Amino acid sequence: MRVIGVLILCLALGLGQVGTAPAAAADQENLENLKYRLSLGFWQDVARVHLRLIRVGPERYRAEFSGAAQGAWSLLKRWLPESYESEMALEGGRLKPLLYREKFHNKGQHISKEYRFDYARGVLEIWRGVDGRKPVLDWQGPLKEPVYDPLTLFYNLRLGALGPVTPGKTLTVALIPNPEPREMVVSFGPETAQGRKVMVSVKSGAAAEDGPYFIFANPQKVPLLAWVRVLVFGKLSGQLLNPGEIMKEGLPAPSQLSRHGGENR
Numbered sequence: 070m071r072v073i074g075v076l077i078l079c080l081a082l083g084l085g086q087v088g089t090a091p092a093a094a095a096d097q098e099n100l101e102n103l104k105y106r107l108s109l110g111f112w113q114d115v116a117r118v119h120l121r122l123i124r125v126g127p128e129r130y131r132a133e134f135s136g137a138a139q140g141a142w143s144l145l146k147r148w149l150p151e152s153y154e155s156e157m158a159l160e161g162g163r164l165k166p167l168l169y170r171e172k173f174h175n176k177g178q179h180i181s182k183e184y185r186f187d188y189a190r191g192v193l194e195i196w197r198g199v200d201g202r203k204p205v206l207d208w209q210g211p212l213k214e215p216v217y218d219p220l221t222l223f224y225n226l227r228l229g230a231l232g233p234v235t236p237g238k239t240l241t242v243a244l245i246p247n248p249e250p251r252e253m254v255v256s257f258g259p260e261t262a263q264g265r266k267v268m269v270s271v272k273s274g275a276a277a278e279d280g281p282y283f284i285f286a287n288p289q290k291v292p293l294l295a296w297v298r299v300l301v302f303g304k305l306s307g308q309l310l311n312p313g314e315i316m317k318e319g320l321p322a323p324s325q326l327s328r329h330g331g332e333n334r
Contacts, residue, residue, distance in 0.1 A: 098124040101316040103291065105136075105309055110302035114139050118307070122224065122316065128159040130320070132220040155220035159320065163230040169218035169245065184245050186212060195248060208248040216243045222253065227290045228320070234290065236260070249273050261285070264293050291315050 100122040107116040118136030125131050134153040156168040169184040181198040193212040198204035217225065222242060225231055231240060236259045244251040251273045258266030263285040270280030284295040296306035 100124055102314060103309060104311050105307045107307045109305050130157045132224060134220060153220060155218050157221050164221050164225050166218050166221040184218060188212065216245060218245050289315055
C-alpha cells in the first residue's frame with residue numbers, strides 16, 4: 070500500500086515482516102532507527118514501519134524504509150512487502166542521491182524500480198523489474214539538479230540544507246519523476262503543544278497526486294504524528310514510538326555515535 074510509504078516519507082511518513090532491525094555490517098554504523106505504529110480508522114496498530122539511517126563509508130549514507138502489517142491485516146494483498154532505499158553522498162552540506170530503490174506490489178505483480186543518478190553524464194535512468202525478472206531500462210532523461218527521492222529529501226530537510234524553516238514558509242521541491250515530473254509542496258505552520266504543524270502534498274503536472282498529509286514534527290523535523298484522509302476507512306495515521314532515539318541536529322561524527330543510538334563496530 071504505497072500511500073503508507075508517502076505518509077512517513079513525506080517528511081515525511083511498506084510492508085514485510087519487521088522484527089529487530091539488523092545490525093550494521095562491520096564497516097558500517099547505525100545512526101538512527103525510528104519506529105512507527107500505523108492505525109487505520111477504528112483499527113489500531115495495523116502495521117509497523119522502520120526508518121533507518123546507516124553510515125556506509127566516508128561521506129556516504131544509506132537510508133532504509135520497511136515495515137510489516139500486523140495480525141489479520143497481513144492477509145490482505147494490498148499489505149504485501151514494500152521497501153524503499155536510498156544511497157546518498159554528503160557534498161557541500163547537502164545529501165545527493167546516488168541510487169534509489171523501490172519494491173512494491175501493484176495489480177498482482179511484484180515491482181522493483183531503481184533510479185540511477187549519473188551526474189557525470191547528467192542523466193537519470195529508471196530501471197524496472199517485474200516478479201523477480203532482471204530489471205530493464207524503463208526510462209531515461211536529463212538529470213536536473215537539485216532533484217530528490219523522498220528519503221534524501223527527508224534527511225536534507227533535517228540537515229537544514231534547504232534553508233531555515235519558519236511558520237508560514239512553503240517549500241516546493243522537485244522529486245524524482247515517475248516518469249512524469251513531480252513536485253513536493255511542504256507548508257510549515259506554527260508550533261503547538263504537539264509539535265510544529267506541517268502540511269505535505271505531492272503534485273504531478275497540474276493535478277494532486279498524493280495528499281494532503283498533516284504532520285506534527287519535532288524541532289529536528291521528525292514526524293511525531295502524521296495522518297491522511299482515505300476513502301472508506303476515514304483516516305490513516307502513523308505515530309512515532311521511540312522519540313528518544315531521534316538523531317540530533319546534523320550527521321554525527323563517528324566518535325559521537327554512541328550518543329545517538331548508533332553502534333561503533
